[in-house]
Amino acid sequence: MRCTTRHGVYTSSSDPATLRVLLWRRALDPHIGRWSLPGGRLRPDEDTETSIRRQLAEKVDVKTLTHVEQLGVFSAPNRVPGPRVVATAYLGLMPSDVDPVVPEDTAWHNVDDLPRTAFDHADIVLEARERLRAKLSYTNLGFALAPKQFTISALRDLYSAALGYPISATNLQRVLSRRGVLVPTGRTAAPGRAGGRPAALFRFAHRDIRVTDPFAVFRPPAASSNRRSRTRGPGSKPVT
């Protein structure tokens, strides 16, 4: 039995209206020539996340992963023809404004229009997309997709592409600001040639993942009259 890792790298680079994944063509049988998620072997001295960052940097020049997260183990006995292979799949994200030089046999693919892939890699990609969609709603994960500075409408395009349906810039700004996720930089972007009011530039308050809307329901008893009690962990107790 072999244990491998498979890396999903997502971005909306170049075209901000699409969510893309980096695939390469398999150089070996089985499924030689088909598009597949980049992957490779774990070195003895590294954990899986370190391994993924190293391999993506070495093999496809992707050095700017802003977030890496484990998706899970794919272990169906016949998911790969021939000897049993158990794969651990990851979701990696990079900002929309970086565009690494990728090798000849590697290309970005629109997640909503995947080519035929090797093995179960299409399933892995779709599971990664669901994970991303969910976490955009209850965490600050947008930081991993956005440039360091951005306008609200640019951020709206990113969220709309990742979620798959239109998002209102008005409410996006309000929700993320109230949660303390978004911070104004004070600067503005120049308007396009069609005119329009110059857009304010924002940045994310934190560049590590945080849960910003932890409890759908069954929240712990309110701690005094603190309005921000929703942002606390389940272990928090009333101060009194």
Add this chain to the structure above:
Amino acid sequence: MRCTTRHGVYTSSSDPATLRVLLWRRALDPHIGRWSLPGGRLRPDEDTETSIRRQLAEKVDVKTLTHVEQLGVFSAPNRVPGPRVVATAYLGLMPSDVDPVVPEDTAWHNVDDLPRTAFDHADIVLEARERLRAKLSYTNLGFALAPKQFTISALRDLYSAALGYPISATNLQRVLSRRGVLVPTGRTAAPGRAGGRPAALFRFAHRDIRVTDPFAVFRPPAASSNRRSRTRGPGSKPVT
């Protein structure tokens, strides 16, 4: 490198006010004699979930897992002394009213008061607890902990134990009923010897996991005037 599985089995059996995990004493070095999560090897013809159900049934007579879910891969290079071991950890749940006969070297432990464990198994247990807590809030996962029929106050005790803080029976009933998670059976339980109104008996509407509160925010545009739009997936579009 070895790939193993580690099984976390949680319940609130016997004492409904505590959340418990099944541990056994290691029979081999390293860390011989310490409490550890049950685990074992994957057979060639089974995937990981099948493997876990089989091993728990064979080795510790736990045959009634109502839910099994992957936690993730634990891969830190030195998490186990000696040769490298990468473990895939699982969360398994069973109802509070079953009490399997477990072997001599196996025992239930209160999750809030763990003994010294082998390796990083205490970390795994705590991560499993966090997963359970989160999913109780936005899914119907309570079905996996509850008996087939139960009173609201019994269910409240289960939720309170798992979440770690008191839950109101009033609101638990209302929220789960409105979401369609809970269904009245029409029957009632006899009151205790201290008297009191007989409690109505309920059951879970479904016995497979479902997301009941999918979007904290950034919901898709409302589909007509359907009040249940929150229960739809992100791919749903307006009907018109």
Add this chain to the structure above:
DNA sequence: GCAAAAGTGTTAGGCTTACACCCATGC
């Protein structure tokens, strides 16, 4: 001035929490 893009004000509705109050039973 006018179109275009960005941002603000305001309203409405959904959902959960909190709490007061009514119900049914044993003793």
Add this chain to the structure above:
DNA sequence: GCATGGGTGTAAGCCTAACACTTTTGC
């Protein structure tokens, strides 16, 4: 009758979605 546990009514608060309206720019 009264204590005890169970269940309902209701009001308040928070939050997001929707949309009208204002602001600032290019031409």
